[in-house]
Amino acid sequence: MELEMIDLTKKFGNFTAVNHLNITMNNGVYGLLGVNGAGKTTLMRMLCTLLRPTGGKVTCNGKEIFAMDGEYRKLLGYLPQDFGFYPEFTVQDYLLYVATIKGIRPAVAKKRVKELTAKVGLEKAAHKKMKKLSGGMKRRAGIAQAMLNNPKILILDEPTAGLDPNERIRFRNLISELAEERLVLLSTHIVSDVEYIANEILLMKDGELVHRGTAGELIGSMREQVWKCCVEKKEVKHFMKKYKISNVKSDSHGVELRVISREKPDQNAVLEEANLEDVFLYYFGEKAGEDNAAI
Amino acid sequence: MKIMLQFELKKIFHKQVNKIVLFILAAVVLAGSCLAIRDVWYYREDGSKISGLSAARQLKKEQDKWKGYITEDVLRRVVEEEKAARVSSAGDEVLFKIQGYDDIRDMINIGFSEVGDYDYYMCGNITPDEAAGLYDRRMLRIKEEIKASEEKAGTALSEKEREYLLNQYESLKTPLYYEYAEGWKALMDSQYLSTLMTITIVIIGFLVSGIFSDEFRFKADSIFFSAKLGRNKAIGAKIKAGLVAITVVYWSAMLLFSAIILLALGFGGAGRMIQTGRNFSSIYNITYFQFWLFTLLGGYIGTLFILMLAMFVSVKSRSAVVAITIPFALSCAPMFLGRIPAMTYIMNLFPDMLLRINWYVEEYLIYEIGGKVFRGYSVLIPIYLVLFLGMVPVLYYGYKRVEVK
Ligand SMILES: Nc1ncnc2c1ncn2[C@@H]1O[C@H](COP(=O)(O)OP(=O)(O)OP(=O)(O)O)[C@@H](O)[C@H]1O
Numbered sequence: 001m002e003l004e005m006i007d008l009t010k011k012f013g014n015f016t017a018v019n020h021l022n023i024t025m026n027n028g029v030y031g032l033l034g035v036n037g038a039g040k041t042t043l044m045r046m047l048c049t050l051l052r053p054t055g056g057k058v059t060c061n062g063k064e065i066f067a068m069d070g071e072y073r074k075l076l077g078y079l080p081q082d083f084g085f086y087p088e089f090t091v092q093d094y095l096l097y098v099a100t101i102k103g104i105r106p107a108v109a110k111k112r113v114k115e116l117t118a119k120v121g122l123e124k125a126a127h128k129k130m131k132k133l134s135g136g137m138k139r140r141a142g143i144a145q146a147m148l149n150n151p152k153i154l155i156l157d158e159p160t161a162g163l164d165p166n167e168r169i170r171f172r173n174l175i176s177e178l179a180e181e182r183l184v185l186l187s188t189h190i191v192s193d194v195e196y197i198a199n200e201i202l203l204m205k206d207g208e209l210v211h212r213g214t215a216g217e218l219i220g221s222m223r224e225q226v227w228k229c230c231v232e233k234k235e236v237k238h239f240m241k242k243y244k245i246s247n248v249k250s251d252s253h254g255v256e257l258r259v260i261s262r263e264k265p266d267q268n269a270v271l272e273e274a275n276l277e278d279v280f281l282y283y284f285g286e287k288a289g290e291d292n293a294a295i
Numbered sequence: 296m297k298i299m300l301q302f303e304l305k306k307i308f309h310k311q312v313n314k315i316v317l318f319i320l321a322a323v324v325l326a327g328s329c330l331a332i333r334d335v336w337y338y339r340e341d342g343s344k345i346s347g348l349s350a351a352r353q354l355k356k357e358q359d360k361w362k363g364y365i366t367e368d369v370l371r372r373v374v375e376e377e378k379a380a381r382v383s384s385a386g387d388e389v390l391f392k393i394q395g396y397d398d399i400r401d402m403i404n405i406g407f408s409e410v411g412d413y414d415y416y417m418c419g420n421i422t423p424d425e426a427a428g429l430y431d432r433r434m435l436r437i438k439e440e441i442k443a444s445e446e447k448a449g450t451a452l453s454e455k456e457r458e459y460l461l462n463q464y465e466s467l468k469t470p471l472y473y474e475y476a477e478g479w480k481a482l483m484d485s486q487y488l489s490t491l492m493t494i495t496i497v498i499i500g501f502l503v504s505g506i507f508s509d510e511f512r513f514k515a516d517s518i519f520f521s522a523k524l525g526r527n528k529a530i531g532a533k534i535k536a537g538l539v540a541i542t543v544v545y546w547s548a549m550l551l552f553s554a555i556i557l558l559a560l561g562f563g564g565a566g567r568m569i570q571t572g573r574n575f576s577s578i579y580n581i582t583y584f585q586f587w588l589f590t591l592l593g594g595y596i597g598t599l600f601i602l603m604l605a606m607f608v609s610v611k612s613r614s615a616v617v618a619i620t621i622p623f624a625l626s627c628a629p630m631f632l633g634r635i636p637a638m639t640y641i642m643n644l645f646p647d648m649l650l651r652i653n654w655y656v657e658e659y660l661i662y663e664i665g666g667k668v669f670r671g672y673s674v675l676i677p678i679y680l681v682l683f684l685g686m687v688p689v690l691y692y693g694y695k696r697v698e699v700k
């Protein structure tokens with residue numbers, strides 16, 4: 001399975017949400033990281049044929065996806081970021097309905113629905129109406145519907161938002177398990193979600209791809225280093241203004257800061273190993289500046 | 296496909312608001328049919344009156360005495376008896392005597408009144424021999440009617456149009472047959488049926504206006520349109536669900552309303568021509584049963600078209616609330632606006648005409664198209680049938696091209 005974005009562009013009026021993207025993806029798990037408004041959802045909607053690009057195209061194994069129409073959507077599983085249900089349907093009805101519009105034969109659909117409700121831990125809620133589910137349970141139902149047709153291309157827009165830690169781990173394992181033989185693209189702000197399961201991470205900013213690579217490669221790409229230093233409370237403000245700070249921890253002795261900086265920020269600062277969160281901050285973070293420093 | 300349709304129907308009929316409006320419709324049907332039944336009056340000898348079921352039974356006894364062909368003799372007798380009744384009784388007591396042949400009286404009143412006028416006492420002003428010539432009088436009257444309407448409109452009818460009207464009158468087989476038909480009259484000759492149609496269409500509007508827009512409202516659109524069949528068969532299922540909902544609810548309401556009235560007042564008179572009463576001058580030579588069928592079928596076509604349009608609007612506006620205004624606007628507004636004379640030609644082509652066939656069946660609405668003359672409804676019904684069928688692909692492709700933003 002090869003999904004190729006060629007010069008892919010989406011404009012809303014004269015605002016460019018996705019800007020001349022050229023990305024090729026094959027089987028494996030891709031993590032799409034970016035701040036709010038980076039264009040992740042817009043990109044995913046185009047990949048799901050929900051939005052027509054204003055420029056460029058997307059091809060699947062060389063064929064244009066809009067031209068493929070149903071043939072392409074047959075391969076697709078999509079979990080939208082913000083989505084809803086038919087309130088009067090039970091979980092089971094809902095999944096059976098989605099299975100039908102995905103063109104799955106009734107007998108197969110029944111089996112798949114049963115399997116997936118178990119897999120996402122919704123067995124007990126199978127006969128509850130959708131409107132009575134909690135936010136996290138709804139998202140689980142969303143994950144289940146995306147998997148119904150055993151998609152070769154799975155697109156998940158912030159799949160872990162609203163899940164509790166147990167469920168988050170369960171979900172990660174599910175994705176890892178699924179990742180073979182298919183292309184999974186998932187967006188998130190939660191770095192740890194992709195740190196372990198993504199084969200490749202795409203960093204997106206202002207509609208453009210700023211960097212891509214494995215977690216290790218991305219960490220290696222940082223031109224600055226991560227330091228840990230303990231400072232007094234009154235000094236924090238000064239540091240915030242001057243550096244990108246990826247963590248602040250207070251205790252009775254003072255404040256422990258995690259600083260991203262080219263040079264040693266403080267006499268007694270010690271070098272730390274960078275992680276993906278530092279990378280996120282390095283690429284997307286801003287120095288807190290006057291306003292935030294006051295907080 | 297069948298399962299998809301079932302799910303779409305489930306979406307419609309499990310919605311709380313839809314359950315409520317259907318309940319309201321059921322109540323309206325029951326209330327409407329009871330009111331229609333209550334509108335049947337029987338006058339006792341002392342001039343007091345009763346209504347409803349027992350009135351119908353009494354009335355039938357009176358009218359059965361007049362059952363048969365309305366021949367010259369019968370027409371003579373009607374005028375004689377009415378005159379005698381007016382002489383021998385005072386006030387409402389006379390109504391007791393004439394109710395056996397009141398419809399025949401009505402034919403005579405219409406037939407001998409001036410064009411554009413209706414004289415309730417006409418029967419008393421003509422001789423029995425004059426009355427005997429009612430059918431000839433009817434032929435004469437259409438000519439006067441044509442002249443009057445030409446003067447009013449300022450344009451002459453074409454030769455073909457004139458010929459058509461005369462021909463339509465001539466082909467009515469006389470003498471007409473008379474028998475008790477209060478059931479059909481309560482059903483067809485009152486405002487209840489067209490009012491019920493209007494209410495029904497608005498209520499079905501509630502059911503169908505969400506079929507397409509709810510995907511947006513519930514934010515279920517992303518998943519719907521990214522599914523394999525989301526841009527083809529699933530849309531087909533939605534359209535089918537809409538048609539099923541319209542058909543089932545419309546015919547249930549109409550048949551239930553008709554059945555209640557006819558079971559209460561009797562099916563008798565189904566074969567009576569509609570010209571035997573207030574539609575004496577109609578150019579539609581049909582029986583009450585045909586009239587009923589025609590009215591319901593025409594109403595169905597109008598309903599299909601109007602609601603198809605509502606569904607299309609719900610696709611374009613993505614809002615059920617906006618869509619709901621369509622059946623309101625198209626079925627009620629022309630009624631309130633009144634028929635402005637300058638607009639008559641256009642208004643006569645409005646789809647709400649199809650919801651009021653039983654009301655307009657007495658008008659001489661004809662059109663000449665390509666050298667052939669057609670009656671109003673022979674034009675309207677095919678037009679709206681074609682428009683409705685044309686809406687199907689428009690709706691389908693309109694939804695197919697939707698983007699999720
Ligand atoms: N339908 C639309 N009309 C106009 N602008 C839009 C539309 N959809 C998105 N945008 C704009 O495009 C930009 C990218 O939005 P998008 O939803 O793709 O971001 P995102 O990366 O998914 O953000 P988040 O992390 O908050 O989900 C935003 O600035 C947004 O305001």
Ligand SMILES: [Mg+2]
Pocket residue numbers: 040041042081157
């Ligand atoms: Mg988003």
